[in-house]
Amino acid sequence: MSLVTHDAKVQLRSPAAAPPTVRMWPEINNPAAWAVAVILLIMPLIASKFFLIEIFATTLILGTIALSLMFLAGYGGMVSLMQLTIAGFAGYMVAVFGVSGNVNISLGWPWWLATPVALALATAFGTLGGALAVRTEGIYTIMITLAIGAAFYYFTNQNWAIFNGHTGMNNVATPMFWGVDWRADIPFYYVVLGTAALCYFAVEYISRAPFGLALQGVRDNPRRMAALGFNVNAHRVAAYAFASFVAGLGGVLQVWNYRQISPGSVGVERCIDILIIAVVGGITRAVGPFIGALIFVLLRTFTLDFLVQLGLDGNRFRLLIGLGFLAIVFWSSDGVIGLWEHWRQRGATPRQTGRGGHG
Amino acid sequence: MTRFIERHPAWALITIIAVAVLLWLIFAVWPPGLEQAIGRKRIFLNAVLNGITLGGLYFLVASGFTLIFGLMRNVNLAHGSLYLFGGYVGYAISAATGSWILSFIVAFVAVALVGVLLQIIVFRRMEGQDLRQTMVTIGLSIVFADLMLWAFGGNFYQIETPSWLIGPIALPLVSAVRPSGEMVYLQYPLVRLVIFAASVVIGVAMWLALNRTRVGMIIRAGVDDRDILAATGVQIQLVFVLVFALGAGLAGIAGVVGGTFQSISPGEDTRFLLASLVVVIVGGMGSIPGAALGALIIGLAEQLGSVYIPTYAIVVTFLIMVVVLALRPQGLVARR
Structure with missing residues (x-):
């Protein structure tokens, strides 16, 4: 958990400890990864419509947004709370440039024009925010990005010319081409799955590419990297740019999923939800955010019934989420993945104990 | 002050001109042309006074935040929850006993106690792990928000102003001149x-x-350096607990203040957390004078913004933060 804070203590890990074969895709030799991939691909055959969209597609969308945070926090050491804001901005831009129920605001562009423009603007927005956030270090990043997120929320609430105030944008059109309604349950699931997989592998790839390695170097010791000739701030801003694009993709999918967007979708609580998802899942691996998102979505969907069945007040979902988050932060520095690895290594040889990451 | 002028003559000049213009706008009788251009002076004066008093409230919240941050490097994102809790406690006491002053005392003590418990039970266990502490405060703010929603519901509460403070008084500020030449003085709560x-x-x-x-x-x-301080034999943990109690207690008092001249409801915690964040980012983190300056600037910007450019008021606040970060990332009155 001390991603940002390490200053001079954590880099004592000897460089020789890193195995030289890290450039391979780790999933190829992992049967569990293949099993998960197959299950995800044939999900429409197994799951009901409700589970397919409300649980799995939502999980993948939230996971994609949280993945962008995981990339920044895990590899860049920058905990940004504005990832959901960027996603929401992309969603708003889709509604503003594309077709929506608010005819006097929406420009009515076709989706293939509106979506790239929205993505480009969201990336620009996130990069600018990132450029602002990297001017200060570590713990301040949280404060600044939270301030950006909150300011955006209040702005969407106040502004009627572009963001239509607190009612937001309704009936956002979704793409329809080649005779397929891409918002119909099964095509939409595959669109979401494809995007999430793309983002996942992109993050995995970048984490092993020279840029990702340099970024991890910047995370561990910015001063040393600067001395080696790397432009520390440029790496950080580039990381924000990439993460913003990923978050923007998630935001576009989210607005297609709900077909509406309002200030409530970009509220501070939602921003913090993304942090919770990433931290609960674990921010040292790209798979963590998706696990966190699944837990979050399952809890959000079923807590009400579950608590009512226990005879408790069903409205205490956020209390449960908050307590679960506290427990994870208290006991596992690496989220659910960390717990699982810890549990697995308890029986295994003790030589691997240092592997749990940098927490 | 003289050193600042010597080192940054341009900025000093700009600041002096801005302050002079503001003072002129406040004290002078506006010429008719100006009134036509930007509206009546009474509106402007009200916005300025609202901004200054709102700045006072922001200062109360943000000074505790910045004090805790400065000493313990703990970005207490549950600070807004402490504010809201203080407001609810103040409301309960004021409704039960009818005493406004008592509600301040009880809110201060109750919220300070929460702060002491937090420091002893939670933050002491993870000293030096800034990020983990911040995460914990996020978790706590969620839990607190939901507990308070559970206990107090989603209603708006307003703490009753005591009778001896109700009503406006005339200030020695001329808001307009009647055609008969009679001066109209500003009335303010x-x-x-x-x-x-x-x-x-x-x-x-x-x-x-x-x-x-x-x-x-x-x-x-x-x-400046808590490790060295601890090495000199000071009971640093005791100091931490005291400072946390003071910071939390100030948030509690601010809650009663906010409940008196605005209202308390769920969501106010986030609003005041944002306000304290922006105030300390603008003013300089860990600095009390910085919190005062930042609170004044943000309070004024928010109120003037909401009067003159209503749909972009929040952008003004935000732009101030951006400009400060771009020109002086450590804040206006930063220590380092």
Whole structure:
């Protein structure tokens, strides 16, 4: 958990400890990864419509947004709370440039024009925010990005010319081409799955590419990297740019999923939800955010019934989420993945104990 | 001050001109052309006074936040929850006993106790792990928000203003001149002025306590280097607990103040957390004078913005933060 804070203590890990074969895709030799991939691909055959969209597609969308945070926090050491804001901005831009129920605001562009423009603007927005956030270090990043997120929320609430105030944008059109309604349950699931997989592998790839390695170097010791000739701030801003694009993709999918967007979708609580998802899942691996998102979505969907069945007040979902988050932060520095690895290594040889990451 | 002018003559000039223009706008009788251009002077004066008094409230919230951050490097994102809790406690006491003053005392003590418990039970266990502490405060803010929603519901509460503070008073500020040549003086709610004066008194007292007493010396030393301070034999944990209690208690008082001249409801915690974040980012993190300056600027910007450019008011606040970050990332009155 001390991603940002390490200053001079954590880099004592000897460089020789890193195995030289890290450039391979780790999933190829992992049967569990293949099993998960197959299950995800044939999900429409197994799951009901409700589970397919409300649980799995939502999980993948939230996971994609949280993945962008995981990339920044895990590899860049920058905990940004504005990832959901960027996603929401992309969603708003889709509604503003594309077709929506608010005819006097929406420009009515076709989706293939509106979506790239929205993505480009969201990336620009996130990069600018990132450029602002990297001017200060570590713990301040949280404060600044939270301030950006909150300011955006209040702005969407106040502004009627572009963001239509607190009612937001309704009936956002979704793409329809080649005779397929891409918002119909099964095509939409595959669109979401494809995007999430793309983002996942992109993050995995970048984490092993020279840029990702340099970024991890910047995370561990910015001063040393600067001395080696790397432009520390440029790496950080580039990381924000990439993460913003990923978050923007998630935001576009989210607005297609709900077909509406309002200030409530970009509220501070939602921003913090993304942090919770990433931290609960674990921010040292790209798979963590998706696990966190699944837990979050399952809890959000079923807590009400579950608590009512226990005879408790069903409205205490956020209390449960908050307590679960506290427990994870208290006991596992690496989220659910960390717990699982810890549990697995308890029986295994003790030589691997240092592997749990940098927490 | 003279050093600042010597080192940044241009900025000093701009600041002096801005302050002079503001003072002229406040005290002078506006020529008719100006009234036509930007509206009546009464509206402007009200916005300025609202901004200054709101700044006082922001200062109360943000000074605790910045004090805790400065000493313990703990970005207490549950600070808004402490504010809201103080407001609810104040409301409960004021509704039960009818005493406004008592509600301040009880809110201060109750919220300070929460702060002490947090420091002893939670933050002491993870000292030096800034990010983990911040995450914990996020979790706590979620839990607190939901517990308070559970206990108090989603209603708006307003703490009753005591009878001796109700009603406006005339200020020696001319808001308009009648055609007959008679001066019209501005009427302004007394309670807001009293609260502003109280926050100034609290601010000055804090500044004196920090700069003129032994405990203040210890705290300042801790802000600069807590490890060395601990090595000199000071009971650093006790200092931490005291500072956390003070910071939390100030948030509690601010809650009662906010409940008196605005209202308390779920969601206010986030609003005041954002306000404190922006105030300390603008003013400089860990600095009490910085919190005062930042609170004044943000309060004024928010109120003037909401009067003159209503749909972009929040952008003004935000732009101030951006400009400060771009030009002086450590904040206006930063220590380092």
